[in-house]
Amino acid sequence: MAERLDQTDCVVIGGGVIGLAVARRLALLGREVVVLEQESLIGTHTSSRSNEVSHAGLYYRPDSPQAILCVAGHRLLEPYCAKHGIPYRTVGKLVVANGNDDLSWLEGIYENARNCGARGLEWLGGNAARDLEPELKCDAAIHSALTGIVDTHALMLAYQGEAEAHCASVAFQSRLLGACVTDTGFDLNIEAGDDTYNLGCDVLINAAGLWAVPIARSIEGTMQDDIPHVYFAKGAFFSLTGKSPFQRLIVPAQQWIRMGGIYTLDMAMRARFGPEEEWIEKVNYDIDPGRSATIYESVRRYWPSLEDGMLQPAYTGIRPRLNGPGEPMADWIIHGPAEHGTPGLVNLFGIESPGITSSLPISEVVAAMVDGLPFRDALDAQRVTD
Ligand SMILES: Cc1cc2nc3c(=O)[nH]c(=O)nc-3n(C[C@H](O)[C@H](O)[C@H](O)COP(=O)(O)OP(=O)(O)OC[C@H]3O[C@@H](n4cnc5c(N)ncnc54)[C@H](O)[C@@H]3O)c2cc1C
Structure with a gap:
């Protein structure tokens, strides 16, 4: 040797x-x-193996490393991408609520996001949200106009x-x-x-x-x-066959986030849903097509027109988490x-x-x-x- x-x-x-x-x-x-x-x-x-979202900083505990560094990074990323010719689009995001439980959760996120220093936020009623995205079913939404997507x-x-x-x-x-x-x-x-x-x-x-x-x-x-x-949380993504129904990213409330309900777009504006999360012991990127069941359920809460067979397995990604199942982030x-x-x-x-x-x-x-x-x-x- x-x-x-x-x-x-x-x-x-x-x-x-x-x-x-x-x-x-x-x-x-x-x-x-x-x-x-x-x-x-x-x-x-x-x-x-991510969503490729440039986050404005809505969900993290104010004053946490995630909150401070996300808000700072979000401000730096777009100009950096512009300077270096990296594809970046400020598509915007709607975090949506359906029903009273979701509404009180959404109010909490709105306050949290402002405490984190996230910019460009607006509270919308259901009709105002539908003016932006006509296919959307929701009672209210937070519009994060500055959320972007980036070619990682x-x-x-x-x-x-x-x-x-x-x-x-x-x-x-x-x-x-x-x-x-x-x-x-x-x-x-x-x-x-x-x-x-x-x-x-x-x-x-x-x-x-x-x-x-x-x-x-x-x-x-x-x-x-x-x-x-460290714990491993594997997330499965499923792509949408057919035309993308929304021009902005859509995030459902509460547990539906981790159940695969997040709608994101790639740089070609093709739609995908996920991650749908499970805890795993060892790194493996296999995707189980059966995990689409909870995604259908999560997505239909805000997009009832999603039909059976429209989701196709795409890829998985694994988060190294410092909290285990059921523990706070x-x-x-x-x-x-x-x-x-x-x-x-x-x-x-x-x-x-x-x-x-x-x-x-x-x-x-x-x-x-x-x-x-x-x-x-x-x-x-x-x-x-x-
Ligand atoms: C499902 C999912 C969705 C996400 N969505 C977003 C999002 O929308 N926006 C966002 O900002 N973030 C998102 N993230 C988080 C983001 O992807 C990660 O924070 C980031 O990619 C971590 O980068 P890293 O360099 O630490 O890890 P990695 O990309 O895993 O890089 C670590 C590297 O170390 C190498 N390595 C390991 N061991 C050794 C060794 N012994 N010797 C040499 N090399 C080694 C590995 O091969 C690997 O290439 C998401 C993550 C996941 C899983």
Whole structure:
């Protein structure tokens, strides 16, 4: 087995939207960066299996990392996409209520969204909502006019391109097997094809998505107590055969969200529904066509014209969740030297939705934490104040 010893400044584990955004940021700051990606392409896991929505920040707990970074990211994403020629459309979104239970839930979301700092919100009665979307059945809706959709692959390519233009490199088919803390940084053990080699680095960013927890556990010489448990929530998407009935995204109330009732559009304005969620133990992207049953039920509450046979299995994506079934949504965890005491190490745990929307401010937070800033201070620096 060939052995190779080398040394670099920063290593980012994971070539998804988060790892690439961080690599870009560190490279722009003049640091030498290598991204290790176990697959042969960027973003083949969670980053290519989402709704591709640029969220305005309606649902998160105010003051949580998700709320602060989503609101900041939403403001940054559209101009970034415009500058780099990345397809982005501000299509708008309606969150809809049918019945009294839904209405009180919707009122709570409206207040929550304003407390989060989401812009461009309007409360609509049923008729006003139907003026926008004539096929919609609802008693009331929140119109989020600034919600957008983004071509995530083009976004990742732009991050990669900017990083590489500033001398970063992405090593594909390069899987981190383990690491240990040394006097000067880290010694990484990497598998590349049939080969393994060691690479030294000063800074190590763990942006491995679904695998971030086992990777953090594999780094010898670090504090392990703050590594959380991660759960996997698999979401199934079904595409709509036929013409898209709505020009805006539609989100049903309450539990119907997770039961696959969300209507989103791709960049070609083709409609899909999902994710319809189930908890799983191991990563697998199989799709069970039978899961469309709850989607039909969820969608018909606001679009009764949906006919049997109109939904086709499309794809699945898996969220790394820090909360288990029935528990409230947990905050993202980003731990750096100020939190765990290991200089140069930043671990990102549970970066599920709205990770794409938040990718630019997350990269700022991580870059500040590399320099020793505590997470809460780095997060506060991203807070939108106007
Ligand atoms: C169903 C669903 C819908 C979503 N919808 C939205 C949405 O509409 N809007 C939004 O903003 N966000 C959304 N998200 C969230 C968003 O997709 C994620 O937050 C984001 O993609 C996470 O990116 P990542 O880079 O952390 O993870 P990933 O994209 O999974 O990247 C991690 C990378 O690390 C690599 N890796 C892992 N282990 C190793 C190793 N040992 N060595 C080398 N490489 C390794 C993997 O191969 C992978 O490429 C959604 C997520 C899901 C699942």
